[in-house]
Amino acid sequence: QSVLTQPPSASGTPGQRVTISCSGSSSNIGSNSVHWYQHLPGTAPKLLIYRNDQRPSGVPARFSGSKSGTSASLAISGLRSEDETDYYCAAWDDSLSGYVFGPGTKVTVL
Amino acid sequence: EVQLVESGGVVVQPGGSLRLSCAASGFTFDDYAMHWVRQGPGGGLEWVSLITWDGGSTYYADSVKGRFTISRDNSKNSLYLQMNSLRVEDTALYYCVKDKYGSSWTLDPWGQGTLVTVSS
Numbered sequence: 043q044s045v046l047t048q049p050p051s052a053s054g055t056p057g058q059r060v061t062i063s064c065s066g067s068s069s070n071i072g073s074n075s076v077h078w079y080q081h082l083p084g085t086a087p088k089l090l091i092y093r094n095d096q097r098p099s100g101v102p103a104r105f106s107g108s109k110s111g112t113s114a115s116l117a118i119s120g121l122r123s124e125d126e127t128d129y130y131c132a133a134w135d136d137s138l139s140g141y142v143f144g145p146g147t148k149v150t151v152l
Numbered sequence: 153e154v155q156l157v158e159s160g161g162v163v164v165q166p167g168g169s170l171r172l173s174c175a176a177s178g179f180t181f182d183d184y185a186m187h188w189v190r191q192g193p194g195g196g197l198e199w200v201s202l203i204t205w206d207g208g209s210t211y212y213a214d215s216v217k218g219r220f221t222i223s224r225d226n227s228k229n230s231l232y233l234q235m236n237s238l239r240v241e242d243t244a245l246y247y248c249v250k251d252k253y254g255s256s257w258t259l260d261p262w263g264q265g266t267l268v269t270v271s272s
Contacts, residue, residue, distance in 0.1 A: 044196075077258055079197070087189075087197065089260035092252065098260065130197050134257045140213050141187070141199040141257060 046144035064131030161266030174248030182226035190244035
C-alpha cells in the first residue's frame with residue numbers, strides 16, 4: 043500500500059483537460075518536491091514534471107503540475123491520443139528515508 | 153547523450169542471489185546520485201535504493217532492507233545492486249536511474265531495465 047494516493051484511472055475526450063490528483067502527508071509532499079513520471083508499458087519511464095511544476099525540456103506545455111500542502115496534481119490540457127498511458131507521482135519521504143511512488147493513474151482517451 | 157545499460161537479470165530460485173549492473177555513459181558519473189527502481193508484474197513503480205555520488209550514503213526501501221546492497225565504482229562508471237535472499241515478490245523489471253541534478257531526488261533519465269524472475 044503506497045503512502046501516496048492517486049485515482050486508478052482518469053479519462054477524457056481529445057482536446058479536453060484531465061487532472062490527476064496525488065495525496066500524501068507532511069513527511070512527503072508536505073515537505074518535499076513532487077515529481078511526475080509518464081510510463082508507457084514496454085518503454086522506460088519518463089520524467090514529466092519535476093520540483094512540483096517544472097517541465098523538462100521537450101515536454102509539451104500541455105502538461106502542468108501544481109502542489110498545495112500535502113497534495114499535488116498533474117493537468118493535461120488539450121488531451122491527445124498519445125497521452126493514453128500511466129502516470130505516477132513521487133516524492134521523498136522523510137519518515138521512511140526513502141523515495142515513494144503513487145500507485146499510478148491510467149489515463150484513457152475516449 | 154546519457155546512456156544507462158542494465159544487465160544481470162536472470163531466472164533465479166527463491167533464496168538465491170544475483171548482482172545487477174548498470175553501465176553509465178554520456179555524463180560525469182561521479183557527480184550524480186543513482187537509483188534503482190523496479191516494476192513488478194502488478195505494474196506499479198517501486199523505488200528500491202539510492203546511492204549518493206561518492207557512495208557515502210545509501211538508502212533502501214523497507215521491502216529490500218537487509219537483503220539488497222547498492223554500490224558503485226566511479227572508476228568504471230558503474231552502478232550495482234547485490235540482491236540476496238531473493239523472494240518471489242522480488243520478480244520485476246529493474247531500472248537503473250540517474251539523478252537529474254546530482255542529489256535532487258529527481259529521477260531522469262531511466263535505463264531500459266533488466267528482468268529478474270524469482271521462481272522455483
